[in-house]
Amino acid sequence: MLQQELPLLDSRPVDGTSRWLMPAIAVASALTGAGLLWIAGAHTAAILFLAICAIALPAAAVLRRRPAGEAIDVDSLIAAPDYSLVGSMLSLTGDAAALTDQEGKLLSANSSYRDRFNARPPDKLPADSDSAQALSTARTMAWRDGGGCAAGIETEAGAFALEVERVGARSDLLLWRFLKPVPSDPVAVAVNRLRGKAGELLGRAGVLAAVVDGEGKLLSWNALFEARALTGFDRQGSPRLPDLVQGEEEEGQFRLVAEGDLARALRAVHIPLDPPAPADLANFYLFDSPDTLPVSSSQYLQAMIDILPIGLALVDRDGRFLTMNDAFRQAAGIKNTKPVYPGDLLVKEDKAAVADAVRRHTRGPAMSGDLAVRLARNPKEPVALTVAGLRGLGDASVLLLLKDNSEEAKLKRQIAQATKMQAVGQLAGGVAHDFNNILTAIIGHCDLMLMRHTPGDSDYDDIQQIKSNSNRAAGLTRQLLAFSRQQTLRPQVLQLTDVVAEVSHLLKRLLGETVKLVVKHGRNLGSVRADPGQLEQVIVNLAVNARDAMAATGGGTLTIQTYAVRADQVAELGSDILPIADYAAISVTDTGCGIAPSVLGKIFEPFFTTKEVGKGTGLGLSTVYGIVKQSGGFIFADSKVGEGTRFVIYLPVHRAEPEVGKAGVTAKVKEAELWGTGTVLLVEDEPMVRAVAERALTRHGYSVLTATNGEEALDILGKGEEIALLISDVVMPAMDGPTMVREARKSRPDLPILFMSGYAEEQLRKSIDLDNVAFLPKPFSVQELAEAARRAIAAK
Template sequence: MLWLVPGIAAAAVLTGAALLWLAAGPIAGLLFLVVAGAALAALALRRPSAVAVPDLSQVTSAPDFSLVGTALGLTPDAVALTSSEGVLLAANAGYRERFENRPPQALAADPQSDEALSMARAMAWRDGGGCTTGIAVGKDRFAVEVERVGARNDLLLWRFLKPAPRDAAGLAAHRLRGEAGRRLADAGVLAAFVGAEGDLVAWNSLFESRALGGATPKGPSPLADLVDTTEDGRYRLRCEGELGRSMSAVQIPLEAPGFEGHSYFYLFDSAETASLSGSQHLQAMLDILPIGLALVDRDGRFLTMNDAFRQASGTKTARPVYPGDLVVKEDKAAVADAVRRHARGPAMSGDIAVRLARSPKEPVALTIAGLRGLGDAAVLLLLKDNSEEAKLKRQVAQATKMQAVGQLAGGVAHDFNNILTAIIGHCDLMLMRHTPGDSDFDDIQQIKSNSNRAAGLTRQLLAFSRQQTLRPQVLQLTDVVAEVSHLLKRLLGETVQLVVKHGRNLGSVRADPGQLEQVIVNLAVNARDAMAGKGGGTLTIQTYAVHADQVAELGSDILPVAHYSAISVTDTGAGIPASVLGKIFEPFFTTKEVGKGTGLGLSTVYGIVKQSGGFIFADSKVGEGTRFVIYLPVHRVEADAGKVPAAAKPKVHELWGTGTVLLVEDEPMVRAVAERALTRHGYKVISASNGEEALEVIERGDEIALMISDVVMPGMDGPTTVREARKSRPDLPILFMSGYAEEQLRKSIDLDNVAFLPKPFSVQELAEAARRALAEK
């Protein structure tokens, strides 16, 4: 039966690619097909002793980027794949034609575009996907989508949408030269597409034969040089002279993206005007327009509308009678009054902001213009479908807000950590002089305990801004849940029943066990509060494995196809309304009463999960309960093979040391505590308040065993100071300390053989870190 395996695997691959194509788009489907095809090829070359299913995660660890580039070539947009460091790994022909082989981060033509690209990249690393608009590259502007991809989520897929100005105007010109222009010519309509400078861009055959004399102009041809205005406000072709027939004209400006300054210009022969408003040719004229357009008679009723108008107004199936039928009740009177004024007054135009009945939360601009000389048509309505644009703007605005709040929280936590370091350090120093029987011992211990609680609050701030220092380990979710379940029974109380279920064959995950416990506790406490109004209920915590094929069946645009270990937390509480569900992970958002919630619980959960490389989803029904599901990628143990195990924690009597320590810290209170702590443990300490002073000490030639430095300092920062110091002392051990996250700082430090100590720290933790740094020398 071994001969069946390739056929079954090929069918599975084709099915998975088709599902992924439909769910996540052609690019994701093609990438999946390429990688899976490589797996099948490897399977075909092997001669297995037993039936085996190819492990796609093994194949994706060393992908063939030439095949990826070929797959990307099947999409017309400019698409590129880069590494986490920004190295261009693959690109399609559309990308190379526009940008050659420059990496996406280096394409921006101005600082604003560069900042927007950086923000989209940060969004992708943090949330799995990011987007931005209006990126200037050369003379064109692009909308950019960035997605985090790869089996390890360590690659970025960049998609540059085609520049709208060139493509949109070209499409409009193409339509006018084609079938739509011919139908207008058959109806006696002279049609032209005019550029932003007033020059002709395209025209139909009738306009060419009558206005251009049957010849295509060799250079720019301004519309104003071809048409004259008569005394009664009508138009006459200049080439036909004074004996030419006067005609009615309509010029429709286009303000949609890609058409700024462009317009359509129509000339109607008098013989055709009377019947034009009801003819099929007028409908053809409207349908070639890329914006929503409709004609209304003097009584305020719709005569006709094009497909773009139906799309924008949400009337594809319904047939509205009056323009007021499109808007909410509060805007009906304003629309009716504006239509009546433009139908009976002078030919003029104006914009009003309305809320469509199909999307009352998003105001749109409705342009109303008076028409004359078009038979029954008295008013022209212009409406643009900006739902996608508004959605994109909301996403960018939300991402910008979250980034700003995260930066603020990170900065506050950093400064607060310096204060807590000094408080905790002084408490430790005082406790060394007091014994448990002293009168001041309990007071000092209470101060230290409250300081540690404050340190927990800063960790919450750093968690939701994803700037905390994690201590990841390879672990099983079942072990974490079993460890924290004893605490949960006390937290939930007597009215809530805790049910724990474990699935089989869960893969190991790599995460911080303490932070995962905090995630479970936060979700459980929220569930307890949600069930309090119903007198109690049941909280179910379940762990289970989710395979890649099951992820593909979910069809999620956010969750990449991979193997996951999942944990779900389900309650039978009051549930979360749909209007609130989308805001629950925002910082400081809470539905609890004042004084009963800070709004940091779920945002902390979200930050920990995302920083651990996972995903979290919430599903709720009012009155039935809420379910949170966390997906953590399965850790590949073989990737860690050969790593040196972490050093054992030093014992208390091993913390004594010798030698000279150069301490570089700009905060006097932290510097004083660290200096006294190191001195008490046997070190000779030379202090410096900034990087410049530290380099002066280095230049004196003093014997220095270890350099302990803050990372963020005014003037010369810690990494710069270390680089300069290692020019003369390349083997100098370094211990960095900072209130910011180690994961965030290591990207900017970019130095080898350095240790890291997060703030706030105790006297013992500082001594342990110093001893460990010297031991690794």
């Protein structure tokens, strides 16, 4: 502990007046110093000055009461400051501010910091690696140089600019300030600039400037405009521009009402901030004197257009650039060289259209038009170019406004992509439905023929081959339905580790000798609710794609890993797509050739493949995407060319208790247990499906009545015959299955129902939301139909 003598301190008693005189002087000095800093604009420094005084004044009081010559423990006076008082001082600023020690521990923070960051230390705030590196650099600068800063620190609460200062009696503390950037609003930017230095410069140049909304109300103006145009008008009542000026707009000559009829004519320039603009968006007006400010040679012209936040350029009668602002250069990608003509910025195909538009607006009346053009620097992204004719601006005869709409174009592509995926999904679902009816008939007739043949017969193998190929075709339709998220899932509560362990034996055979399979399992994975068979298909599809990618490099390693992702970890990821919740994740990583960035955004599209013709259907990854999304999960792909690809699947944790006894495969029902009795009413509009279903049910002991539509089925039910089970297609012409069932239930409320359809059960869930209803997806075999009928009757 450092000890030092303070012999100059006076320890003599003091009277009442002098006892309060010194603290009063000290407090007054502190407030004066803080006030000067506040007036100078150093608000945080002023607050910090007060905080230091709040700590130092009590210490000074203690020192004054010590006897002369007595040793003073300085460290004891500064080791335990009142951080609650520091926090109160920091609350005087609207920025998020905090104080930390050398180890990064949060000592004090204002309410703005706590509300935004939940009182987390600054080191824990960055949401990505770049922000974390920038924050670390600013902190290092503060310890070394006394201060540091960084821009664009991404956090969960948004992006902030950062300022860090080294403070404290021993310079062992850090003061952090997180400054929220002001959103870029073109109107707000123009208003603020006109009220500041830009408006002052325009006034010195003799230019009157104002920002006006669509109704003509003035939003902002410079001092010269106020002095000349607002004399005699109510400046607090939102004056309107049409009330302040008079003249002919076509001629471009105006006079100020405040200066009378003998006032000198002024030239007006109307500049839209963001064309094509809605009616209520602000516009920018500039007024100058034609005989005092020749625009063609004015040194102030660049200052006029540079204050605008949109890309603006002036072109002469010959189509050459006169001048352009920084926003135009940035939007057009102009760096060092200055183009001569507007066509120099465009692709070859768009040069003629722009040159013709400039020529027409030069010679014709003052009007404007929009063109969609492609810049030479980025020919794939069209941009909006507005061409407007000018009058009364000297050599400038055409105004060009260039709008960088890359974000808008990106959004349009995303919408088009989503629309295309939805349309293809609807097409795939419809094709699969019709195809499933055909496959139901083929598979059913194969089963009926196999009942008359035994292994060894001449026709048995041929029939078995037809059935096998039909099942393969049924698998293809399931892929189409999986992509369009219309397949029928049988979700169960399960563990991802069990699914991976079950499928890993199959993967070893699929991958071959050149690919090494590595399986890693994390701990404390939550249960998920999904179809185990479909999850296995997801893993197999990803593994087969990885094997093909590694075949080009002679082999490699495929790593499958399962792990838990907590909600706080999801929050740290900062994803706009992934909701904050607990997930069980599975990653599939290969060391193959990787996927090019231009292709990565298309890999989940149906029928898109990078494989050679005949070696891929393009449905593998689209099937994976559909299964994951239909299971309520999310899938992300990350790849680097030459290094490999990583797919990560996030499935939400299911909080309900696992269903005991449903994790395994349903035991196969014996043929003898499928026989039944009673009358079954079969309603199916497809003759081939109706015929095979009737024969299958008859062979299993049922008496079958058939109907081709819902009306016929209701007529049969109206005859009063005892019906043990009603089997109906869902989608039928005229009256569909659910409508027919609702009418039948009015007279027979306990009638069991078995719906069958080539569409997915989830897709039809709203229409078949009835009591005591079972569902059988097409295509089905004779045995599956008999099993479903037996279960439906038994559940009565």
